[in-house]
Amino acid sequence: MVAATNHPDNLDPAILRHVFFKLKLQPPGPNRLMRAFRQRFGRKPPEGITALRNLTPEDFAAVARQLRYAPARDAADIFARLGDKSAAKGGGSVRMGF
Numbered sequence: 001m002v003a004a005t006n007h008p009d010n011l012d013p014a015i016l017r018h019v020f021f022k023l024k025l026q027p028p029g030p031n032r033l034m035r036a037f038r039q040r041f042g043r044k045p046p047e048g049i050t051a052l053r054n055l056t057p058e059d060f061a062a063v064a065r066q067l068r069y070a071p072a073r074d075a076a077d078i079f080a081r082l083g084d085k086s087a088a089k090g091g092g093s094v095r096m097g098f
Contacts, residue, residue, distance in 0.1 A: 003019075008024075027053060027054050027055055027056055028055065028056070028057070030050035033045070033049050033050055033052065033055060034049060034050065036055075036057065036060050037049055037060070037075075037078075037082075040060045040061070040063075040064050041064070041067075041072075041075070041078050043075045043078070044075065045075070046075045046076055046078075046079040048079065049079060049082070052082055052083060052086040053086075054086055054089050055082060055085065055086055059082060059085040059086070060082070062085065063078060063081045063082055063085065066081060
């Protein structure tokens with residue numbers, strides 16, 4: 001079984017005793033952000049891409065999907081779309097539940 005959470009502190013310790021592998025994934029660092037931009041969009045990363053510290057590979061994929069229907073004018077346009085993804089996440093965590 002594989003499980004994922006954005007709120008590991010809310011998990012019951014009894015469950016965690018039965019988990020063999022625990023991975024804490026962090027957003028990509030500056031070098032990986034620049035490499036992801038080059039690989040995903042085939043363009044030189046714009047100035048400031050490394051300031052978007054909360055992007056994930058899925059954010060790059062989502063923007064790439066957007067480009068199929070609304071092509072970018074330039075790298076700055078792609079950067080703006082990634083910036084929107086980053087800003088939508090906000091700085092803190094949001095309580096989730098049902």
